[in-house]
Amino acid sequence: MPELPEVETVMRGLAAVLEGQRITEVEQRRPDLRFPFPENLVRRMEGQRVLSFRRRAKYMLMRLEGGESLLIHLGMSGRMVARPAGAAPVARLGPMGAASDARGHNAPPEAHEHLVIATDHGWRVGFVDPRRFGSVDLVTTAAEDTHRLLAGLGPEPLDDAFTDAVLSAALVGRHTPIKAALLDQGVVAGLGNIYVCEALFRAGISPRRLAASVAGVRAARLVPAIKAVLAESIGAGGSSLRDYVRADGELGRFQDTFAVYGREGAPCPHCAAPIQRIVQSGRSTFFCARAQR
DNA sequence: AAAACAGCCTGCGTGC
DNA sequence: TGCACGCAGGCTGTTT
Numbered sequence: 001m002p003e004l005p006e007v008e009t010v011m012r013g014l015a016a017v018l019e020g021q022r023i024t025e026v027e028q029r030r031p032d033l034r035f036p037f038p039e040n041l042v043r044r045m046e047g048q049r050v051l052s053f054r055r056r057a058k059y060m061l062m063r064l065e066g067g068e069s070l071l072i073h074l075g076m077s078g079r080m081v082a083r084p085a086g087a088a089p090v091a092r093l094g095p096m097g098a099a100s101d102a103r104g105h106n107a108p109p110e111a112h113e114h115l116v117i118a119t120d121h122g123w124r125v126g127f128v129d130p131r132r133f134g135s136v137d138l139v140t141t142a143a144e145d146t147h148r149l150l151a152g153l154g155p156e157p158l159d160d161a162f163t164d165a166v167l168s169a170a171l172v173g174r175h176t177p178i179k180a181a182l183l184d185q186g187v188v189a190g191l192g193n194i195y196v197c198e199a200l201f202r203a204g205i206s207p208r209r210l211a212a213s214v215a216g217v218r219a220a221r222l223v224p225a226i227k228a229v230l231a232e233s234i235g236a237g238g239s240s241l242r243d244y245v246r247a248d249g250e251l252g253r254f255q256d257t258f259a260v261y262g263r264e265g266a267p268c269p270h271c272a273a274p275i276q277r278i279v280q281s282g283r284s285t286f287f288c289a290r291a292q293r
Numbered sequence: 294a295a296a297a298c299a300g301c302c303t304g305c306g307t308g309c
Numbered sequence: 310t311g312c313a314c315g316c317a318g319g320c321t322g323t324t325t
Contacts, residue, residue, distance in 0.1 A: 149320090
């Protein structure tokens with residue numbers, strides 16, 4: 001999925017488009033994604049004004065004036081498309097988008113567009129997710145963080161409260177590779193495969209090292225590396241890999257700066273040794289065996 | 294309790 | 310051109 005920087009970028013795009021507008025129509029085009037859509041989703045959203053947006057880990061929350069928030073997770077392949085009513089999707093024209101452009105008004109949704117929100121300012125915002133690993137739910141705004149999907153999340157990595165002492169405490173006693181520990185959303189929330197690889201490279205820590213041995217001095221290097229790689233990526237508009245496009249249709253640029261991710265065989269930017277790819281808990285890990293210990 | 298694994302889905306790139 | 314295969318940014322539930 002989009003990881004934290006991508007979700008942050010999408011959320012900012014959605015906020016720019018939707019904040020302050022009233023939802024005039026919601027179209028739910030299938031019964032479920034990863035989970036069933038919430039009961040009466042359409043009725044509970046229609047007529048509501050959009051107040052604000054918030055991100056927690058890789059989740060987006062859209063606050064509605066009636067006291068509920070739409071909780072959105074993009075899964076692996078989810079993206080949001082925004083377009084003026086009647087126009088083709090702004091983000092990544094697909095075959096359906098090109099056809100609808102020619103037809104003009106009442107453009108049909110593009111392929112795999114499972115939920116469409118229309119507003120009184122004439123925008124149509126769609127949730128597109130071919131693999132359907134994404135999810136949508138409604139949660140009481142005042143109790144957002146008690147939702148079952150949010151309750152177990154660890155600290156936000158960009159918060160000041162995420163310190164090396166906090167990370168160390170979460171790693172102590174864990175006999176699993178640091179790579180796997182950082183992918184655990186209960187340790188720190190929002191990192192995925194890409195940014196774990198990149199952060200470990202910046203910190204000079206081997207992804208194979210046991211998590212417990214990172215507590216202490218190595219955590220003091222790792223925490224700033226995590227914060228820096230996430231902040232830089234957000235500044236670049238996130239990464240645009242295979243499936244992912246920003247809400248405004250612009251491509252993120254951060255993937256151009258990856259030091260290790262997807263660069264098997266290429267020279268390490270630090271020492272020029274070839275980047276290696278290994279598989280850990282079924283996921284690709286990219287790292288430099290010389291620069292990362 | 295923590296860790297490993299299968300499963301959920303579709304699409305794309307690669308090699309034959 | 311077609312086809313089989315491997316791979317993909319995540320998370321959950323079950324088993325070990």
